[in-house]
Each structure stands twice: as C-alpha cells, then as structure tokens.
Amino acid sequence: MAKYSRLHGSVGLISLANPPVNALSSVVRHAISEKVAKAFRDPEVTCVVICGENGVFCGGADIREFASTMRGPPLVPMIDAIEEGEKPVVAAIEGVAFGGGLELALGCHYRIAHYKARVGLPEVTLGLLPAAGGTQRLPRLTGVAPALQLITTGRHVAAPEALKLGIVDQVTEQNTVEVAVQFAKSVVGQALHNRRLSLRQLSCPPDGLFEETMAQIKQRARGAVAPIACVQAVKAAATLPFKAGMDKERDLMATLFNSGQAKALQYSFFAQRSVAKWNLPNGAHSGISKARAVHRAAVIGLGTMGRGIVVSLVRAGISVIAMETNEKQLHTGKKMVIAILEKDAQKHNAAPRADLVHFTERLSDLSNVDLVIEAVYEDMVLKKDIFKQLSMICKPDAFLCTNTSALNVDELAAVTGRPEMVVGMHFFAPAHVMKLLEVVYGQHSSPEAVATAMQLGKRLGKVSVAVGNCPGFVGNRMMKLYVEQAHFLLEEGATPEQVDEALEEFGFAMGIFKVSDLSGLDVGWRVRKEAGLTGAGVDWKEPPRRRQGRRYSPLADLLCEKGHLGQKTSRGWYLYEKPGGRDPKPDQGLHSFLVEYRSKYGLKARRIDKDEVLERCLFSLINEGFCILDDGIASGPEDVDVIYVHGYGWPRHRGGPMFYADMVGLSKVLERLEFYHQAHPDVPYLKPSPLLRKLVRNGSPPIREWREFLKRPHSHL
Numbered sequence: 065m066a067k068y069s070r071l072h073g074s075v076g077l078i079s080l081a082n083p084p085v086n087a088l089s090s091v092v093r094h095a096i097s098e099k100v101a102k103a104f105r106d107p108e109v110t111c112v113v114i115c116g117e118n119g120v121f122c123g124g125a126d127i128r129e130f131a132s133t134m135r136g137p138p139l140v141p142m143i144d145a146i147e148e149g150e151k152p153v154v155a156a157i158e159g160v161a162f163g164g165g166l167e168l169a170l171g172c173h174y175r176i177a178h179y180k181a182r183v184g185l186p187e188v189t190l191g192l193l194p195a196a197g198g199t200q201r202l203p204r205l206t207g208v209a210p211a212l213q214l215i216t217t218g219r220h221v222a223a224p225e226a227l228k229l230g231i232v233d234q235v236t237e238q239n240t241v242e243v244a245v246q247f248a249k250s251v252v253g254q255a256l257h258n259r260r261l262s263l264r265q266l267s268c269p270p271d272g273l274f275e276e277t278m279a280q281i282k283q284r285a286r287g288a289v290a291p292i293a294c295v296q297a298v299k300a301a302a303t304l305p306f307k308a309g310m311d312k313e314r315d316l317m318a319t320l321f322n323s324g325q326a327k328a329l330q331y332s333f334f335a336q337r338s339v340a341k342w343n344l345p346n347g348a349h350s351g352i353s354k355a356r357a358v359h360r361a362a363v364i365g366l367g368t369m370g371r372g373i374v375v376s377l378v379r380a381g382i383s384v385i386a387m388e389t390n391e392k393q394l395h396t397g398k399k400m401v402i403a404i405l406e407k408d409a410q411k412h413n414a415a416p417r418a419d420l421v422h423f424t425e426r427l428s429d430l431s432n433v434d435l436v437i438e439a440v441y442e443d444m445v446l447k448k449d450i451f452k453q454l455s456m457i458c459k460p461d462a463f464l465c466t467n468t469s470a471l472n473v474d475e476l477a478a479v480t481g482r483p484e485m486v487v488g489m490h491f492f493a494p495a496h497v498m499k500l501l502e503v504v505y506g507q508h509s510s511p512e513a514v515a516t517a518m519q520l521g522k523r524l525g526k527v528s529v530a531v532g533n534c535p536g537f538v539g540n541r542m543m544k545l546y547v548e549q550a551h552f553l554l555e556e557g558a559t560p561e562q563v564d565e566a567l568e569e570f571g572f573a574m575g576i577f578k579v580s581d582l583s584g585l586d587v588g589w590r591v592r593k594e595a596g597l598t599g600a601g602v603d604w605k606e607p608p609r610r611r612q613g614r615r616y617s618p619l620a621d622l623l624c625e626k627g628h629l630g631q632k633t634s635r636g637w638y639l640y641e642k643p644g645g646r647d648p649k650p651d652q653g654l655h656s657f658l659v660e661y662r663s664k665y666g667l668k669a670r671r672i673d674k675d676e677v678l679e680r681c682l683f684s685l686i687n688e689g690f691c692i693l694d695d696g697i698a699s700g701p702e703d704v705d706v707i708y709v710h711g712y713g714w715p716r717h718r719g720g721p722m723f724y725a726d727m728v729g730l731s732k733v734l735e736r737l738e739f740y741h742q743a744h745p746d747v748p749y750l751k752p753s754p755l756l757r758k759l760v761r762n763g764s765p766p767i768r769e770w771r772e773f774l775k776r777p778h779s780h781l
C-alpha cells in the first residue's frame with residue numbers, strides 16, 4: 065500500500081509501504097494511483113513528494129506477481145499521469161530505486177537521492193526489459209550510450225555516479241525526505257514542460273553504437289535474449305517518437321514476459337535467496353542458529369586456493385594469518401596476495417589492506433584465531449595431521465574448516481577434540497573471484513559452526529549453500545559424471561571441439577574440454593590415482609576400459625602420461641601456441657591419437673549429433689542431482705541449481721540443471737536416461753534415479769513442489 069499525508073499545509077507526501085523493499089504489487093500500484101489523484105485534486109496541495117518507508121524507495125515491480133495473471137492498475141498509465149500532472153512531483157530516493165521503482169522516479173519531475181542510495185534497471189537480469197517507460201525515458205535523460213549500457217547490463221549505480229549521469233538532480237547526506245520536501249516547495253510555480261522526459265528530444269547517438277553493442281552482446285549473452293531486446297528498445301527510443309517507442313517497448317516485453325528464459329532467471333533470483341535459509345538433518349536451521357563473529361582468521365596453504373581465500377578475507381576487513389610450510393610457495397603466495405590487494409586499492413582509490421595479513425611458516429602462530437581454513441594438498445593423511453595439530457594449538461572455541469573438494473569432512477573432524485567445530489568451506493577457483501561457497505556440514509557439525517561459515521561466506525560476498533557430506537559434495541559429485549560422459553563420447557567418435565561446441569551453444573562459457581585444459585589435466589589425474597582408477601592401485605586383471613566393475617575411459621590418463629596437461633604444457637585436449645597460452649586450437653595430433661586409440665580397442669567411430677552430446681552430458685549430471693536430493697545431501701532443487709549457476713558456469717538463463725529438467729519435462733529426461741542406460745549397461749549412473757521415477761509417477765509436478773517428494777534429509781555417511 066501507500067500512505068498519504070500533508071506536510072506544511074501544501075506538500076502532499078506519498079509513502080510506499082510494502083516491506084521489505086516496497087515492491088510495486090497491485091495493491092501498491094492501486095494506492096499510488098489513488099493518492100496521486102488525491103494530491104492533484106486537492107487545491108491546498110501545491111507539490112508532491114513520493115518516498116518509501118523504512119529507508120527504501122522501491123525495489124521495482126513485485127516479481128512474485130509475474131507468475132500469475134497481472135491484476136491492478138498497470139504501471140505505464142500511472143507513471144504517465146504523474147509526469148503529465150500540473151504540480152511538481154519529486155522522488156525522494158533512499159536505499160534503492162530499481163526497475164519499476166526507478167521508472168516511477170523517472171516519471172516524477174525531479175529526483176533527490178541519499179548519497180548511499182543506488183538506482184538501476186536490473187530487469188535484464190530477470191529476462192525482461194524495463195517496460196514501464198524505462199527504455200524510453202532513461203536515454204532522454206542520460207543520452208543514449210550510458211542508458212544503453214545501464215539497461216543491457218542491469219548495473220546498479222551509486223548516487224554520486226547517478227548525479228554525474230544526470231539520473232538524479234541532487235544528492236544529499238541529510239534526511240532525504242525533508243530535503244525533497246524543501247526542494248519541492250522551492251520549485252512550485254516553475255514550468256514543468258522541460259521536466260517531462262517523454263517530451264525531450266534525443267540527440268543523435270554515435271555512429272555504429274547499436275551495431276557494436278549488439279555484436280558485443282550477442283557474443284557475451286551466451287544465448288540470452290533479454291539483452292538483445294533491450295538494445296532494440298533503446299534503439300527505438302533513439303529513432304522513434306516517444307509514443308511509438310513505448311509501443312515497441314511493450315511489444316518486446318510481451319515476447320520476453322512468458323519466455324522460458326524469464327522464468328528461469330526469476331526462479332534463479334528467488335533460488336539464490338532461498339539457499340540462505342538452510343536446514344540441517346538434525347532440525348537446526350538458519351532461523352534459530354546464531355553465527356559467531358569472526359575477527360581473526362587463518363588460512364593454511366598458500367597455493368591456488370589459499371591465496372584467493374586470503375584475499376577474500378582481507379577484502380571483508382578480517383585480519384588473517386597466512387601459513388605455508390614451503391618457503392618458495394610462501395614467497396610467491398605473499399607476492400600474489402599483495403599484488404591483488406594493491407590492484408584493489410588502486411581501483412578504489414584507497415590504501416592497500418596488506419597490513420591485515422601476517423605471513424608465517426609456524427602453525428603455532430594460529431593459537432588465537434577465531435576460525436581456520438585449511439587449503440593444503442588434497443591428501444587425507446596430510447590434512448588429518450594438520451587437524452590433529454590445530455585441535456591442540458587453536459583456542460577451544462575456534463572453528464576448524466577445510467577447503468577439501470571431495471574428502472570426508474567427518475573423518476577429519478574425528479581426529480580433533482572438537483568435531484562439532486569442524487565444517488567444510490569449499491571455495492571455487494579462483495577463490496577471490498568465484499561467487500560460490502559450499503558449506504559442508506558433517507555428522508557432528510554444530511548449528512553454530514554452520515551458521516558461522518554461512519555468515520562468513522555472506523560477508524565475503526559469496527553465495528553460500530549448506531550441503532551434506534559425501535564424496536564430492538554436490539557440485540563435484542555431479543561434475544564427475546558429466547566429465548566422464550564427455551570422455552566416452554570421444555571414444556565413440558566425437559572430437560573435443562564437437563563436444564565443446566554443443567555445450568557452448570547451450571550456454572556454458574566454456575566447453576568441458578577447454579575447462580579441463582585451463583584447470584590442468586593433472587588435477588583429475590591425481591583424484592583418479594587416489595581413487596585407485598589409474599596408477600599403482602589398479603586391478604590390472606580387469607579389461608583395459610573397465611575399472612572397479614564398470615566402464616572407464618583411460619583417455620585423460622594417457623594424455624597425462626605423455627605430459628599433455630593442458631594450457632600449462634601447451635597441449636591437452638587442444639593445442640596452444642606456447643605453455644600458458646590461452647587460445648585453444650584443434651590439435652591434429654590429438655585427433656590422430658583418438659583414431660589410434662579407437663583402433664587399438666576395436667571401437668568404431670560413429671557420427672554423434674549435438675542432441676546426444678547434450679543429453680549424455682547433461683542428463684547424467686541431472687540424474688545425479690536427483691540422487692543427491694534423494695540422499696538429502698542438498699535440501700532442495702534450488703540448492704543444486706544455485707551451485708551450478710554460481711560455481712560451474714551453468715547458463716543463468718537456463719535456471720540450473722534441475723530447473724532445466726523441469727523445463728525439458730521429467731518424463732522426457734526419464735525416457736532418455738532409460739534409453740542410454742539400455743545402450744550402456746556398464747555405466748550404472750545412467751540408471752534413472754528413484755526420485756526421478758517417483759516424480760514422473762506422480763504426474764511430473766513443477767519444481768516448486770518437489771520438496772514434498774523428498775525424504776527427510778539424513779546423514780549420508
């Protein structure tokens with residue numbers, strides 16, 4: 065709703081009141097229309113101020129309403145009526161003015177913002193465009209180029225920049241509403257004609273602006289359609305009269321509004337928020353579990369991961385002890401950490417925060433920290449030794465966390481005298497860039513330990529998801545099968561380029577073979593050796609392409625044995641111009657190697673189409689996602705999807721693997737898995753998961769109802 069009052073006798077104050085973000089629900093739109101009309105009718109009122117309660121102007125249209133039939137007065141005529149009014153209307157912007165909220169403000173004649181406020185048109189991130197005049201009014205205010213950039217990216221703009229761009233007329237550090245009220249009184253009687261953005265003429269945009277932007281977006285959008293529609297709408301603003309531009313904006317919105325991409329992106333928006341409300345099998349949940357403050361942390365191991373974790377902690381203002389036993393690694397790690405922090409400082413025009421890090425070679429220096437994150441080699445014996453020592457060195461209430469990517473958190477907890485204080489904090493590489501954090505709870509992890517790790521993740525700017533303890537947790541457990549299918553496809557006749565092309569067309573930033581070259585093929589090699597799949601631990605009595613009773617592809621192992629480890633050695637699945645090269649080229653040598661390999665094992669190459677690549681790679685991953693839900697390792701499909709979107713490059717406009725399964729149709733996923741399982745009986749994980757079968761038996765309910773079909777989560781180990 066919206067409240068109305070009269071101030072100083074002549075100022076009509078309309079205050080949006082729909083916590084937490086004053087979203088423009090149908091009730092709010094109705095109330096605004098009514099209150100504006102009332103203020104315009106009242107002869108005592110000479111000017112109007114629109115603000116939001118609780119320090120927030122408006123978070124935009126109510127996204128939850130998009131899923132149902134839209135009722136209530138539409139935004140466009142409401143905003144037009146404000147702009148056409150004969151009394152000056154001033155928007156007092158505190159907190160945020162996003163989407164429809166900014167469009168409402170653009171309909172006002174003046175905008176005053178608090179210096180901490182942010183404005184923006186983030187509709188593109190929801191698969192939409194700003195369809196309440198935003199694509200037509202903003203370019204008339206800022207000029208075409210800045211508006212195009214803001215609308216196609218959805219970037220949030222801080223008030224000082226908004227002032228420079230002309231989006232707001234004044235920025236204040238005082239009480240914004242009071243300043244806006246004084247301002248409104250001061251402009252009473254001034255002509256409003258020039259303040260009506262719909263009447264403004266647009267100056268010509270630079271030549272080629274739209275063509276260039278469109279080309280960049282097509283490359284960057286990975287198949288997302290909303291950014292393209294945004295360019296078309298802004299182009300209409302630059303080339304058509306206001307009314308015709310509005311018609312174009314509406315038509316483009318109509319095509320986006322019910323699209324699968326918009327549904328996926330809106331699902332992603334709420335999924336990201338739902339994972340913060342975690343549940344543990346023992347009944348503990350975010351609502352009742354209190355996090356402890358972390359003032360001092362420690363990171364053990366300054367390799368690939370440890371360095372990024374140190375940077376993330378420092379950026380959050382936490383003082384860190386960075387510990388490393390290898391002198392050379394300590395030196396290189398220190399250099400890299402400081403270099404990143406100095407770059408940060410340059411970017412923000414601030415002093416570097418390197419003073420927050422203390423580098424050491426002594427574990428005993430960790431006696432006084434609140435939380436430790438161990439990031440040494442993926443070696444259980446080494447990690448156990450470190451956890452045993454930590455248990456003795458660290459103060460009794462310090463949390464002990466591991467960044468292991470697949471090892472058993474309970475086994476580590478068991479060697480300490482405080483298993484309840486142990487959790488996994490699984491960051492993704494590079495840890496100072498990637499948004500995802502899997503918080504792995506063990507059998508004994510206390511609610512306080514989970515809450516602290518989740519809260520710390522939030523403070524570091526991560527999207528944190530609480531997951532159960534099993535080999536590979538959620539992300540890597542699913543990933544393993546996806547990679548394996550890609551290797552099988554090579555055995556059967558595909559090339560790395562064909563597989564990657566299909567995955568990139570689907571929307572992944574990089575195909576799986578390019579990713580593998582980037583990370584280094586030796587990473588997986590080490591894991592497979594540890595698992596007894598290659599190297600000394602193999603049972604050679606099994607046929608060559610079978611391990612532990614099922615199909616196995618030794619292709620990647622053979623490349624590693626030749627020293628073809630990916631980018632770092634200039635050869636892997638692709639060829640690079642030099643070691644460390646970034647530009648993958650098809651490798652004829654690799655193609656010949658595949659031909660020889662197939663001939664050696666009597667494999668007949670066949671044509672493999674893109675559909676098969678996608679189905680084999682993605683449906684096996686999705687099937688494992690259902691097993692993970694069935695096992696209670698993830699508490700809902702949103703958790704799995706958030707992990708894949710934020711940690712594994714799954715295209716956001718496809719929602720995540722579980723959302724994608726829902727979109728494709730569960731019966732189709734089931735039918736194709738049955739088909740592939742029949743064709744490859746030696747690949748057990750292609751057998752459809754019991755949960756998938758159960759959902760199909762129950763009429764394939766929509767994803768928001770899947771939780772009702774899940775068993776209560778339990779500890780897996």
Ligand SMILES: CCCCCCCCCCCCCC(=O)CC(=O)SCCNC(=O)CCNC(=O)[C@H](O)C(C)(C)COP(=O)(O)OP(=O)(O)OC[C@H]1O[C@@H](n2cnc3c(N)ncnc32)[C@H](O)[C@@H]1OP(=O)(O)O
Nearest residue numbers: 087123124125126127128162163164186195196318321337
């Ligand atoms: C045939 C078809 C015809 C087609 C024609 C259709 C015509 C339709 C015309 C419609 C034209 C309207 C166009 C338009 O105006 C579109 C929009 O405005 S879309 C919305 C744009 N706004 C956003 O994207 C902002 C989203 N929100 C945020 O970025 C953050 O929430 C915010 C910065 C505001 C606050 O952040 P924070 O403090 O961190 O809190 P949370 O993010 O956790 O949010 C708290 C709480 O609030 C919920 N929420 C936030 N924003 C909205 C929203 N806009 N609508 C509904 N709910 C919102 C959020 O989900 C949290 O609640 P939970 O319960 O925890 O999920």
Ligand SMILES: NC(=O)C1=CN([C@@H]2O[C@H](COP(=O)(O)OP(=O)(O)OC[C@H]3O[C@@H](n4cnc5c(N)ncnc54)[C@H](O)[C@@H]3O)[C@@H](O)[C@H]2O)C=CC1
Nearest residue numbers: 365366367368369388389390393439440441442468469493
């Ligand atoms: N590399 C990746 O992409 C990811 C790795 N991880 C996990 O993070 C952990 C670390 O991996 P990386 O950083 O890649 O390894 P890395 O090999 O780059 O670095 C490990 C570092 O630990 C140091 N170290 C070894 N023993 C030590 C000890 N006793 N005390 C202090 N330091 C010691 C080594 O000198 C080395 O610098 C592993 O558990 C790995 O599984 C998790 C997510 C992603």
